[in-house]
Amino acid sequence: xxxxxxxxxxxxxxxxxxxxxxxxxxxxxxxxxxxxxxxxxxxxxxxxxxxxxxxxxxxxxxxxxxxxxxxxxxxxxxxxxxxxxxxxxxxxxxxxxxxxxxxxxxxxxxxxxxxxxxxxxxxxxxxxxxxxxxxxxxxxxxxxxxxxxxxxxxxxxxxxxxxxxxxxxxxxxxxxxxxxxxxxxxxxxxxxxxxxxxxxxxxxxxxxxxxxxxxxxxxxxxxxxxxxxxxxxxxxxxxxxxxxxxxxxxxxxxxxxxxxxxxxxxxxxxxxxxxxxxxxxxxxxxxxxxxxxxxxxxxxxxxxxxxxxxxxxxxxxxxxxxxxxxxxxxxxxxxxxxxxxxxxxxxxxxxxxxxxxxxxxxxxxxxxxxxxxxxxxxxxxxxxxxxxxxxxxxxxxxxxxxxxxxxxxxxxxxxxxxxxx
Numbered sequence: 001x002x003x004x005x006x007x008x009x010x011x012x013x014x015x016x017x018x019x020x021x022x023x024x025x026x027x028x029x030x031x032x033x034x035x036x037x038x039x040x041x042x043x044x045x046x047x048x049x050x051x052x053x054x055x056x057x058x059x060x061x062x063x064x065x066x067x068x069x070x071x072x073x074x075x076x077x078x079x080x081x082x083x084x085x086x087x088x089x090x091x092x093x094x095x096x097x098x099x100x101x102x103x104x105x106x107x108x109x110x111x112x113x114x115x116x117x118x119x120x121x122x123x124x125x126x127x128x129x130x131x132x133x134x135x136x137x138x139x140x141x142x143x144x145x146x147x148x149x150x151x152x153x154x155x156x157x158x159x160x161x162x163x164x165x166x167x168x169x170x171x172x173x174x175x176x177x178x179x180x181x182x183x184x185x186x187x188x189x190x191x192x193x194x195x196x197x198x199x200x201x202x203x204x205x206x207x208x209x210x211x212x213x214x215x216x217x218x219x220x221x222x223x224x225x226x227x228x229x230x231x232x233x234x235x236x237x238x239x240x241x242x243x244x245x246x247x248x249x250x251x252x253x254x255x256x257x258x259x260x261x262x263x264x265x266x267x268x269x270x271x272x273x274x275x276x277x278x279x280x281x282x283x284x285x286x287x288x289x290x291x292x293x294x295x296x297x298x299x300x301x302x303x304x305x306x307x308x309x310x311x312x313x314x315x316x317x318x319x320x321x322x323x324x325x326x327x328x329x330x331x332x333x334x335x336x337x338x339x340x341x342x343x344x345x346x347x348x349x350x351x352x353x354x355x356x357x358x359x360x361x362x363x364x365x366x367x368x369x370x371x372x373x374x375x376x377x378x379x380x381x382x383x384x385x386x387x388x389x390x391x392x393x394x395x396x397x398x399x400x401x402x403x404x405x406x407x408x409x410x411x412x413x414x415x416x417x418x419x420x421x
Contacts, residue, residue, distance in 0.1 A: 024058055031061075031068060039065045047098075056106040060119045060136060063098035066091040067139060070146065077149075085153045089166070092150050095143060096173065103136040103178045140178045144187055147173055148197060160204050164213070167201035171217065195224035202236055211240035222260075231261050238269075258299060259290065264333045267303045275310070283307050298327040302334050314341045332386050336393045339379030343397065346372050346404070363415050370408045377401045 023046045030039035043062035046052050069091040076083050106117045120137045147170035154162030171194065174187040188194055198220020205213035214236055221233030234257035241250040251273070257266040274283040287307050290300040305320030318341045324334040349372065353365040380401065383394040 021052070021054055024052075024054065024061055027061055027065065031065060036065060036068045036072070040069070056102050056119055059098045059102035059105065063095050063102060063136070063139065066095035066098065067143070070095060070143065083153065085157065088153060089150045089162075092143070092146050096140070096169075096176070099136045099140050100176060100178055103140075106136070137178055137183075140176065141183075141187075144173055145170070145191065145193070148193065151197075151200075160207075164201055164204045167197050167204070168217070170197050171201065171220065192225075195220045195226075195229065199224065199229050199233065202233065206236045206240070209243075211243050214240040215244075222256075227261060231257075231263050234261060234263075234266065238266075255286070258303070259294060259297065262299065264299070264302065267299060267306070271303070271306060271310075280307070280311070296327060298324040298331050298334070301327070302331065302337075305334070305337060309337065309341065314344055317341055330386055332383055332390070332393065335379050335386070336383045336397075339376055339383070339397060342372065342376040342379065343401075346376060350404075357411065357415060357418075363412070366408050366411050366415070370405060370412065373401050373405050373408065377405070 023042055027039040027042040027046070030036070030042060040062075043058065043065055046058050047062055052058050069087060073083050073088040073091070102119055103117075106119045107115050109115050120135050147166045151163045151166035151170060154160075154166060174184045179187065198217045201217040202214055202221055205211075205217065218233050218237045218240070221229050222237065224230050224233065234253065238250055238253050238257065241247075241253060251270070254266050254270050254273075257263070258270065270286065271283050274280065274286075284304075284307050287300070287304040290297070291304060294300050301320045301324040305317045305324065308314075308317035308320060318338060321334045321338045321341070324331050325338070328334075346369065349365070349369055353369065354362050356362060377398065380394045380397045383390075384398065387393060
């Protein structure tokens with residue numbers, strides 16, 4: 001009798017399990033009839049029941065219910081109709097959760113230690129109807145970029161925290177266990193949006209002064225092919241490292257920025273750091289290493305010129321600036337510094353020149369000054385042309401030069417009048 005009771009219990013358990021499996025088929029029918037919300041409730045009950053046997057299948061079907069709901073909202077977007085933001089976001093989260101669980105259960109080894117997945121790929125290319133042969137992997141590939149939509153929907157509603165959350169999910173989804181290492185690598189390489197998304201996430205964190213979050217995503221921005229995005233990335237990273245007191249990484253990042261952007265602020269910050277510490281030899285070492293590493297990088301020669309100019313080695317500095325200009329003839333800062341070097345020479349000439357207008361050398365010296373002033377003016381006028389909004393680089397220099405030219409012209413005019421007598 002005891003055995004009979006146990007057998008009946010087993011039969012009852014099996015019957016309940018079959019009943020739950022029957023609910024999965026019911027959900028499939030509801031899907032086919034377009035009753036997606038009803039199918040969602042049916043699968044919710046199935047997944048909550050401890051009696052459900054075909055879990056890999058159940059999660060697969062539940063995931064596809066959410067996909068149908070997502071597709072409905074995508075259609076709304078395409079038709080410029082109202083979108084149910086909450087529904088899209090929740091369906092996306094559930095779809096990823098369910099398809100991932102289906103995959104993990106499907107790939108669990110059986111009693112003999114063998115893995116026999118049934119839900120990885122569809123039986124026919126590009127045909128993924130609801131059923132036991134539908135593919136978790138293929139469907140995950142199809143929605144791998146949809147978290148970006150979730151982020152944008154949150155951002156549009158002013159929910160920056162939600163936007164950050166889904167930017168992060170977008171960045172991390174390719175690392176899902178559903179994908180092989182090769183597939184993950186392929187997804188990151190084939191989609192050029194990842195640096196941009198990392199940039200958006202970093203900006204939100206930077207605005208909140210959450211420097212730990214900044215450092216989690218900022219390298220995506222730094223890897224961007226867009227120079228402005230890279231520069232912003234380096235700015236946010238160096239600022240964050242400085243706030244966290246990580247001087248070693250701060251310097252390392254500044255050097256990296258110096259080599260990978262055309263922003264002269266980065267080398268100037270590095271040089272100032274070493275100058276403040278009276279480590280000018282270290283500054284020269286960095287400049288030399290940069291040139292050795294990237295001889296065709298204009299910034300390398302510019303930095304060397306700045307270091308040499310600081311050491312009052314103007315002729316050597318001029319050679320470095322001219323080398324930078326060979327690489328980029330419109331390199332504003334290099335042109336300006338060529339002008340500065342020339343202006344320094346004018347200052348030395350003026351100090352050595354006689355003030356006695358009856359001295360035999362006076363006329364020649366005044367003419368030499370005028371020629372040098374005229375030549376130097378060309379450099380600052382070029383800077384004005386290239387960077388009219390950066391008057392700090394040219395305005396005072398041009399004013400000084402024009403004033404000096406006026407004085408020299410007056411001196412030469414007086415000599416010319418005297419000579420006529």
